[in-house]
Amino acid sequence: MTIASHPLRASAVAEMHLRQMPPLTVPCRVRQTVRLPSAKERAAERQAVEAMLGTADAKPDARHLSGSPDRGIALAWERHTEASTTLLVVSDGVDAETERRYIDWLEDLPGPVMRATLLDLVEDEAAALPLVAEAGFEAAETVSCNIQGARIWTNFRLAKGHDYGRMIVAAHDTHPADLARTIQQLQELGNYRNLALLGLAVAQQRGAEVTAIERDLSAATGRMGETADRKLLEGLTMLAAKVAALRAETEYRMSATAAYGQIVQDRLESLAPQPIAGFQNLSEFTERRLLPALRTCASFRRRLEAVALRIEQTTAMLRTRVDLELQDQNAALLGSMERNAVRQLRLQHLVEGLSVIALTYYAIALLEKLLDAGQEAHWLPASAEKLAALAILPVLVTFSLLVRWRAHRAEKL
Incomplete structure (x- = not known):
């Protein structure tokens, strides 16, 4: 019977074993570059590797x-998500020509370099001190401390004569696997520090x-009550659009900086x-x-979030004021329409009354003519005037x- 594994189980397990540096045997030299390649450069970099x-x-x-x-x-x-790292470890027995060939390959990889480091790993402080002197670290800028049995020297500056940051490490009796983990963490600390500083x-x-x-x-808030609300609302809408665009353009970098x-x-x-x-000390520095x-x-x-909230609140307040003004205008318009309707109704009744009087007048006039004719013919029992009046x-x-x-x-129609 086999276990029904989740589709992501294998990738989750593999993720736990990524970023493992091979054991380091001293003396050796470790070079690493951190690049920020474009999509096209990513493909070319992978092909080269x-x-x-x-x-x-x-x-x-x-x-x-x-x-x-x-x-x-x-x-x-x-x-990585936005960067890529390439590590080159050269043992002490490698000849200079071979080492130069691999260094050239490392430096020719596509993509702009965000960080490049050269670490010299030696047995002890006696072997490290000549390299420290050669590196030319100024005493006031030198960072040196003991880390998990090893000692480091660096100044976190680009070394004179080339584009690498220099670090000297005296391994002492640190186990090769432990030394590799220490170097890996040191490199990650520096890499993520530089990536975090992109946000600054x-x-x-x-x-x-x-x-x-x-x-x-x-300024817009100070003009409330002096400037038309609709004009202020238009200005606030433009400010809100600027804030939205600024947040869209910077939020990824700011959140990445926080994570790094x-x-x-x-x-x-x-x-x-x-x-x-x-x-x-490394921590202090x-x-x-x-x-x-x-x-x-x-x-x-925080400033972006605060100004966005203030714009939202001010806009809501102005919209409420504009809505109230519209309601007052609508109420006044409805009142005017109601008064007009009353006047029209009265006028209609007046016209109806006049129409009835006019129709009655003309009808009686026609009736009188008929009655006059009937009276001349002696068909009527009474005078035409009396019958018309009745x-x-x-x-x-x-x-x-x-x-x-x-x-x-x-009205029904």
Whole structure:
């Protein structure tokens, strides 16, 4: 009997084993690049990695490729949400020509580089100190601390003469697997720190737009009662559109910065660097520079959310005022229409009355002519004038009823 596995079970298990760096045997040199490739560059980068590793048959959705294309050479490539990392490990016994060939390949990969690091891993501090002196780290800028049995030296600057950040690591007696995990966490800390700082530039560049929107909103709020509500409402609608566009353009970067910043904090806690007298500690250096950037980005997001809420509330208040004004106008219009209807009804009744009188007048006049003719022929029992006078009331009532009936019938139609 086989277990019915969830369709995502295998990928979930595989995810737990990604990003594993191979054991590192000192001495060796570790180079890593972090790139932000476009969609087209992503495809070209993957093809280059597959060609180097001979893994062209790898699954198209594989996000991690690794292997040893040459003796003493290890490669690892990983695709992240917006970045990709490529790791090159060169053992100490590899000749300079071979190492140069792989370095050239690494540097020629497509996509702009966000971070590039060169780590020299040596046995102990005696072997590390000459490299530290060679790197030219200034004492005031040097970050050095003990991390899980190893000691690091760096200044988090681009090394003189090339585009790599330099770090020296004295492994001491750290187990190769433990050393690999430590180096991996150190690299992830630096990589995510740089990716998090992408949001700072956006917050600084677009912060002036938020300030302008806040200023325009305050001015619009101050004009309430002085400017027509409809005009103010149009202005608020334009401000709301600006805020929506600004949020759409920056929200991904701000949320990514928050996520990257949290990963950096997690890596710092995991590494638990121990300070060394006379040097900056890794935690101190990272927090002093990264936390203000994260707070700036968080403040940018809060300001956007706050101004969007203020615009929404002000717009709702103005819409209520406009609706009340419309209701008052509609009530006045209905009152005017009602008064007009009353006047029209009175006029209609007057016209109906005049019509009845006119019809009665002409009917009696015609009747008198007929009665005069009958009187001349001696057909009438009384005088024509008397008979015509007697007919006035019945004719008047008849025409009144006829006119009212026609009016009532017209109302039903």
